[in-house]
Amino acid sequence: TRALLAEAEPDDALGRLHREIGACARCGICPKATAPVPGEGPVSAELMIVGEQPGDHEDLSGRPFVGPSGRLLDESAEAAGLDRGAAYVTNAVKGFKYAPRGKRRIHSKPDAGEVERCRWWLDLERELVAPKLILSMGATAAEALTGTGKGILKRRGRIEEAEDGTPVLLTMHPSYLLRIPDAGRAEAERAAFREDLGAAARLLQ
């Protein structure tokens, strides 16, 4: 894969990578999902945004962050002056892992082995896009990008590094913000999320 990608023009290489991701069966997740969901955005993006895995909406549409988490990301990015359309948006794991419950499909967290397997694709996306900054949302993205997802509540807002030295700004996952039951705390956490997005925007200036 790496050799093929090295030969192509960046746009073609990204298209080729997305087709390869679309055919992946390296772990048990994607064969049970609709299809793997590759990242989306310009190959020239300076910012790469990484989430956990596609949810129900993303699985059905084939695009990352189009469901409720995506809406919160969009609103927060707009409020923070961060242009999502200019970013390359992707996930640590490309398939929707779920447990069936009646007609519904309930999100299940990818395990460490699945995150490790899928890192092959995330690493290739990272190599091709070569972003100046990565915004890592949630523990799974932190695990894939920095080697550990532990202690994310304390690490959020910090800048760490990916394997190749690319700065990684850590923040919470929007789906976590959507699940906080207490309205006051939820708003405080959303404000902190907007601050992290604003910090990303400033770092790119």
Ligand code: URA
């Ligand atoms: N949550 C994620 O982590 N990624 C998506 O694409 C959607 C929801």
